[in-house]
Amino acid sequence: MRFNFIAAVCLVLAAYWGMKAHVAEAKPITTPEGKLPLVHWAVLQAKPGTMGEMMGMAARNVAPLAAKESGTYALYGSLDKQNPNVMRLLEIYEDEAAYEIHVGSAGFRKYREERKAILEKLVILPVDPIVLEQKEEGTGTDVVLRLYEVKPEKLDAFKKLIAEEMRRGVAEDAGVMGLFATSEQERTNMIHTYELFRDDAARDSYRNSKAHREFWEKAQDMLNNTLEVENMPGKVTLSPKGFHEK
Numbered sequence: 001m002r003f004n005f006i007a008a009v010c011l012v013l014a015a016y017w018g019m020k021a022h023v024a025e026a027k028p029i030t031t032p033e034g035k036l037p038l039v040h041w042a043v044l045q046a047k048p049g050t051m052g053e054m055m056g057m058a059a060r061n062v063a064p065l066a067a068k069e070s071g072t073y074a075l076y077g078s079l080d081k082q083n084p085n086v087m088r089l090l091e092i093y094e095d096e097a098a099y100e101i102h103v104g105s106a107g108f109r110k111y112r113e114e115r116k117a118i119l120e121k122l123v124i125l126p127v128d129p130i131v132l133e134q135k136e137e138g139t140g141t142d143v144v145l146r147l148y149e150v151k152p153e154k155l156d157a158f159k160k161l162i163a164e165e166m167r168r169g170v171a172e173d174a175g176v177m178g179l180f181a182t183s184e185q186e187r188t189n190m191i192h193t194y195e196l197f198r199d200d201a202a203r204d205s206y207r208n209s210k211a212h213r214e215f216w217e218k219a220q221d222m223l224n225n226t227l228e229v230e231n232m233p234g235k236v237t238l239s240p241k242g243f244h245e246k
Contacts, residue, residue, distance in 0.1 A: 029242035071098020073242035134178030154222035175202025
């Protein structure tokens with residue numbers, strides 16, 4: 001797992017990808033062969049007050065090239081509301097080769113060198129994707145990250161349950177832009193999610209829906225603990241890459 005860059009990338013990539021504002025149908029992100037792609041989680045901590053500067057570095061050096069990389073499917077970031085010096089990023093690549101192309105680019109190497117002076121901490125987390133479901137196009141402004149500690153004996157059942165709920169939520173709820181779930185490779189019962197909503201009202205509508213309440217009721221017996229991280233409002237534009245006809 002490598003942390004490459006940050007939420008500002010989403011803003012610049014939007015201009016290159018030409019996203020439209022209206023709601024589109026739900027689709028899974030897959031490789032051309034229909035398999036789940038390579039996914040990375042990462043946490044970047046900047047020195048106090050310098051996250052904006054680091055975001056600018058990424059926007060200048062990395063985003064224009066990443067937008068042209070066919071194997072860089074999505075780079076979705078969010079700033080911790082309790083600590084805006086912390087950025088968490090979900091990266092989705094077609095495969096390891098696509099990742100190497102991304103980090104080997106001149107723009108990324110320049111960005112990595114420039115950020116050294118203000119990068120305080122970098123946490124790398126290898127994960128396996130469970131479900132990667134999003135609208136075909138659109139923009140969200142509300143991001144919630146969740147960590148589920150699943151009872152080991154309930155892990156298979158929980159993975160099936162959350163995958164079904166996430167596919168349903170993106171397909172049926174106009175305000176749900178994307179729902180993504182991954183499991184840690186070393187601690188497979190630790191499930192991390194990235195939930196992107198059109199706005200706060202869309203998030204509340206989804207959470208209060210009958211179907212989601214039923215999901216939560218079923219999940220309770222499968223969990224040891226949960227943690228939710230609320231994020232700063234910010235524009236995250238969906239990437240159109242990673243959609244392949246089966």
